[in-house]
Amino acid sequence: MTGLKTSPLTQTFGVEVHDLQLANISQDHLFPELRSLFEEHSALLFRNQQIDDARHMAIAQLFGAIEDRNADERPADEPFSVPEVSNIRQDGSVTDQMDQHTLHLKSNMLWHSDSTFMPVPALTNILIGRVIPSTGGATQLASTRAAWADMPEMLKAKIRDRGIWHHYAVSRAKISETLAKLPMFHKWPAQHWRAVLRNPINKKESLYLASHAYAVDGYNELESEKLLEELIGFCTQEDYVYSHDWQAGDILIWDQRAVLHRGTPWPYDEPRKLSSICVSIGPEDGLHEMKLVQDR
Numbered sequence: 001m002t003g004l005k006t007s008p009l010t011q012t013f014g015v016e017v018h019d020l021q022l023a024n025i026s027q028d029h030l031f032p033e034l035r036s037l038f039e040e041h042s043a044l045l046f047r048n049q050q051i052d053d054a055r056h057m058a059i060a061q062l063f064g065a066i067e068d069r070n071a072d073e074r075p076a077d078e079p080f081s082v083p084e085v086s087n088i089r090q091d092g093s094v095t096d097q098m099d100q101h102t103l104h105l106k107s108n109m110l111w112h113s114d115s116t117f118m119p120v121p122a123l124t125n126i127l128i129g130r131v132i133p134s135t136g137g138a139t140q141l142a143s144t145r146a147a148w149a150d151m152p153e154m155l156k157a158k159i160r161d162r163g164i165w166h167h168y169a170v171s172r173a174k175i176s177e178t179l180a181k182l183p184m185f186h187k188w189p190a191q192h193w194r195a196v197l198r199n200p201i202n203k204k205e206s207l208y209l210a211s212h213a214y215a216v217d218g219y220n221e222l223e224s225e226k227l228l229e230e231l232i233g234f235c236t237q238e239d240y241v242y243s244h245d246w247q248a249g250d251i252l253i254w255d256q257r258a259v260l261h262r263g264t265p266w267p268y269d270e271p272r273k274l275s276s277i278c279v280s281i282g283p284e285d286g287l288h289e290m291k292l293v294q295d296r
Contacts, residue, residue: 004033009242012146014043022046022251023055031062039201043141043242043254051128053082060126060277067115067122067278086273094271100179102268107175110211111142111232111260114278117168117212118188122256122278123285129246131273136266140243145206145258147235158227159195162217163292166191171211192292197257200286206258207235235260
């Protein structure tokens with residue numbers, strides 16, 4: 001497909017791209033090849049990268065519009081800053097294990113796709129390893145495209161041609177009811193997305209799920225909960241999962257339309273920091289086909 005050197009991350013999805021510094025790519029130089037790999041393999045790994053925040057944003061903009069969850073809160077003269085997935089306070093100390101921020105980080109240990117609770121969800125996350133703990137703190141990816149291809153027809157029939165409702169507070173309530181009541185988890189109303197997406201480039205189908213999901217069209221609350229658990233359980237079997245143990249300078253880029261992800265625990269008295277930029281799904285990425293209009 002491309003002249004880039006790659007090796008598989010798993011037997012079912014993902015590739016590591018070798019001998020390439022992302023700082024050197026541009027819209028006309030190598031990005032088209034990378035975008036083709038992204039569409040075909042759903043997840044890309046790059047090691048030993050030298051990327052500062054400015055270049056991180058430039059790479060993200062090659063994929064589309066950068067997601068800015070705090071645009072409505074930030075003063076007009078204050079620039080966008082790269083979000084961090086981190087337990088490090090400004091003074092260098094780390095948050096307590098039961099601190100609300102740490103609980104928020106623990107919510108990321110549930111299988112999810114980013115921003116399914118927003119009016120425009122995420123196409124990809126460009127995640128960079130910055131500060132790595134001595135153990136744990138992996139990021140796991142699960143291919144809902146590979147899982148859907150293997151899924152028994154009896155299970156597919158339960159979800160095909162249906163929509164799923166998503167809300168930010170739902171995933172936080174699974175960790176802490178107090179956390180879920182915070183205003184930041186109620187900024188957006190529930191969103192309604194197709195359960196099965198078709199990639200606009202290669203026409204391959206994937207399930208679109210998240211820990212933020214709570215209701216499936218045509219099922220009651222208990223039935224929805226059981227079905228969502230069954231579907232996520234199938235998609236996160238070992239054959240469909242890649243677990244990445246971070247080193248500083250690693251970069252992961254994955255397709256949120258076709259891949260679930262989660263973090264794993266680490267010693268919470270140790271610092272951990274990843275730089276994370278999500279890119280929003282655009283019309284060319286299938287946004288209009290994903291959205292279902294229905295009041296709830």
